[in-house]
Structure formats: C-alpha cells, structure tokens
Amino acid sequence: MSSSEQDYEKMTPKEKEQYDKLQKEKEDAEQAQLPYKWKQTLQDVDITIPVPAGTRGKALDVVIKKKLIKVGLKGQPPILEGELCKDVKVEDSTWTIEDQKEVLVHLEKVNQMTWWEHVVTSAPKINTKAIQPENSKLEDLDGDTRAMVEKMMFDQRQKAMNQPSSDEQKKQDMFKKFQQQHPEMDQGENELINNSIDGIWQKD
Incomplete structure (x- = not known):
C-alpha cells in the first residue's frame, strides 16, 4: 500500500467523503479541458472529437495503431495525438464523421479486463476505482468472462474497504472448516496446515 493509500485509510468516513468529492471535482x-470526450466499457473506448462544421472525411488525418492515435485536420496540428x-485491436477499431461536425472514434481493447485511466498517456488520469460495475455491461459478457469481471469488481471493493479478496476469503473458509473437523489440532499444527493451504492456493 502506498503512503497516499495509507493516509486515505486513516481518514474518518466524513473526511473520506470530502476527499472523494474534491478529487471528483x-x-x-x-x-472538461480536453479537446474531446470519451467513455469506455471493459471491451472498448469511444471518443467524440468536435471539428469545424462542414468538415468532410477527406479533410481529416486519422491514424490508429496498436499503441498510437492521431486525429486532426490535414495541414493543422492534431487535435488528439x-x-x-493500452494496446488496441487495430482491425476492430474504426472512425467516422457524424453530421460533418464530430469525429467518432471506436477503439477495441486488446486487454478486455482492465479500465483505462486516460485515452493517451499525456492526458490527466481518471480514478478507475470509482467506475461502477454496471458500466461494464456485464449482461453482454459470456458466463466465464462475466464471472471473472464480477470477481475482479468484488476484489476491488474489498481492497478499498481493507477486506480480504475472494481468494483470501476462500482460503480462510477452508482453514476454518478444517479446524472445525479437527478440533484436536494444537496451534503449531494449525499453523502448519494453514501454511500448507497457502502453498496449495499459490500453486493453483
């Protein structure tokens, strides 16, 4: 845990609320200062870039590479560059111009299990921990992916509350169950069993 996270944990609920509010503002x-707007799901990122009214596609200079983007008017400094x-799937990423006044860019993520902190690394970061699970469109995911995402979200919330992750909770439950089944075990034997469970868990 970083020093800033430690400081946050020491705050009272009211102080945390005030801190979170200021950070959000x-x-x-x-x-709001960025020359574009963007939103994301776990699978993709959509960017809306205003351009002068009457702009046609042929007047635009748009480049989308695995780890690079450039959008602007030909002969002028890029609006976004x-x-x-993170990496994107170039073959599944597209752009179009809408009503001759907005460029819409769709980026398909390579890693569809992480939130982006910003579109480009030079831009200010957002707090990805504040993103709500419903934004990920969980109902659109297949069973295995949905279960993985829900586990990730649960672990993220648990970490924020200084509580054990789902894996740690399962390990604790396993150890408690073993203790109940073997009440004759002394403390030394219990520690040995707990360490063994740790070893098994790490191998898995």
Whole structure:
C-alpha cells in the first residue's frame, strides 16, 4: 500500500467523503479541458472529437495503431495525438464523421479486463476505482468472462474497504472448516496446515 493509500485509510468516513468529492471535482475539471470526450466499457473506448462544421472525411488525418492515435485536420496540428493508454485491436477499431461536425472514434481493447485511466498517456488520469460495475455491461459478457469481471469488481471493493479478496476469503473458509473437523489440532499444527493451504492456493 502506498503512503497516499495509507493516509486515505486513516481518514474518518466524513473526511473520506470530502476527499472523494474534491478529487471528483478536480477530475471532472481536468476532463472538461480536453479537446474531446470519451467513455469506455471493459471491451472498448469511444471518443467524440468536435471539428469545424462542414468538415468532410477527406479533410481529416486519422491514424490508429496498436499503441498510437492521431486525429486532426490535414495541414493543422492534431487535435488528439499520443501513445494510447493500452494496446488496441487495430482491425476492430474504426472512425467516422457524424453530421460533418464530430469525429467518432471506436477503439477495441486488446486487454478486455482492465479500465483505462486516460485515452493517451499525456492526458490527466481518471480514478478507475470509482467506475461502477454496471458500466461494464456485464449482461453482454459470456458466463466465464462475466464471472471473472464480477470477481475482479468484488476484489476491488474489498481492497478499498481493507477486506480480504475472494481468494483470501476462500482460503480462510477452508482453514476454518478444517479446524472445525479437527478440533484436536494444537496451534503449531494449525499453523502448519494453514501454511500448507497457502502453498496449495499459490500453486493453483
């Protein structure tokens, strides 16, 4: 845990609420200053970039690579340019111009189990821990992926509350069950069994 996380944990609930509010206001102000708007799910990122009214596709210079993006008007400085937060699937990423006034860019994530902190690494970061699970469209995921995402979200919430992760909880439950089945075990033997469970868990 970093020193800032430790400081946060020491705050009272009221102090945490105030801190979170200030951080959100700061984040919103930083995002509002960007020359584009963006949103994401675990699978993709959608970016909306305003351009002068009447702009046609042939007047645009758009480049989408695995870890790079550039969007702008030909002969002018790019509106959006830089190294992407994470890799994208170039073949599944697209762009289009809408009503000759907005460029819509769709980026398909390679790693569909992580939230992006920003579109390009030079931009201000958002707090991905504050993203709500429903934004991920869990109902659109297949069974295994959905279970993995729900586990990830649960572990994230548990960490925020300084509680054990789902794996740690299962390990604790396993050890308690063993203790109940073998009440004759002394403390030394219990520690030995607990360490053995640790070893088995790490191998899995």
